[in-house]
Amino acid sequence: MKTIMVATDFSERSDRALRRATLLAKHFGAAMSLVHVVDDDQARRIVESEREIAGRLLHELATTVRDVDGVTCATRLILGAAFAGIAQAVEEIAPDMLVIGPHRRQALRDVFIGTTAERTIRTVTVPVLMVNAAPTGPYRHAMLTTDLSEGARCAARNFSTLEIGRGARISILHVFDAPALRLGMRHAMPKSGKEHYLDGESKNAARALSQFVHSSELEPIDKIVRHDESTPAQEILNTAKGEAVDLIVIGTHGRSGLAKFFLGSVAEKVLRNADRDVLAVPPSTAP
Structure with missing residues (x-):
């Protein structure tokens, strides 16, 4: 850098x-x-x-x-x-x-036009670090987030190139969905059936994350999978707190792409609600 x-x-x-x-x-x-x-x-x-x-x-x-x-x-x-x-x-x-x-949190104004921070992140082609916590020293634990998309893969590689997490523990989080638990089947499933189904989905997510990490040449890195029990953004924030993460790394292009970086997206919700630093990384720093 x-x-x-x-x-x-x-x-x-x-x-x-x-x-x-x-x-x-x-x-x-x-x-x-x-x-x-x-x-x-x-x-x-x-x-x-x-x-x-x-x-x-x-x-x-x-x-x-x-x-x-x-x-x-x-x-x-x-x-x-x-x-x-x-x-x-x-x-x-x-x-x-x-x-x-x-x-600055100005709720009504933000709903219609977004904050300066968010509009800046949408516009620029370089990584943007939003500093939410009081700086006390080097980062100790940086956590990447991924939806396993190609955009997330490129953002993860760009994070590695930036080396902002040098000397810190580096982990990567994938929040997985369990569709059957969101549909009408939730109440029809016995408790043991739900647990078995969720265990299977968790193992599938872990395998998919391992493949993503390997193909992205990110190893060695700690891998974390979490079930989306609320929203992906909230699971990211909860995991960051539970794992004592002081830097959350999130891509600005996911499955929707930058053009659909709309109000309510995962990246935006993390940026708006994080109580620790967030690094928003585009998949490419080229103009």
């Missing part, structure tokens, strides 16, 4: 992202680029005032990163809509990874 870009709005959320990015930059010997977007859909005097203030704040942050942390740090100030400005900066700077803070 050579370049890490951090999008900041100078909030406490962004400070968390900056700290994690700094730790990663020191770990990899990478350079950092701090980016702030000033909303230009305002009165000109307000835009000019915000640009001046933002320029000073960016300079102060970059100076601290360089002088205190010893990390090379550049800055970029862009006028435009937040997600569009960030996407523009990604295209111009071409970082290996973009780091952002968690989105």
Whole structure:
């Protein structure tokens, strides 16, 4: 990893992202680029005032990163809509990874247009790290998630290339469905029959996951299968908590593809509800 870009709005959320990015930059010997977007859909005097203030704040942050942390740090100030400005900066700077803070939860607005974080992740072609937890050191346990699709395979390989989990325990989770338990057969099955059926589905899922890992050249890696008792996103979050995962890795292209990355998708629900860091990885970093 050579370049890490951090999008900041100078909030406490962004400070968390900056700290994690700094730790990663020191770990990899990478350079950092701090980016702030000033909303230009305002009165000109307000835009000019915000640009001046933002320029000073960016300079102060970059100076601290360089002088205190010893990390090379550049800055970029862009006028435009937040997600569009960030996407523009990604295209111009071409970082290996973009780091952002968690989105602000504005429920009604999010339902109709999505958060800046989500819109950014849909737009850019580089991995995006959403920092939800306070950074305290290197990641200890990174958990990939997979639906066994080709998109998930490519995202997993790109995660391996990124090496953000270097030195950490790496595991991969597959949440499997048990169709008969979702249909009208649930109540018709005796308890022993349900257990037998679920055991068989679990073994099938484990075999499928092992084949996926082998064909993706991801070994050695810990393999985890979980039955989808609620929703795939909730099972991912529950497993992350139970396994003490501090980095969830999720592909932005699954069986539906990026064009159908709609409200309610697994990736979006994980991003919105995770209390730990989430790395959203596209299957290809090529434009």
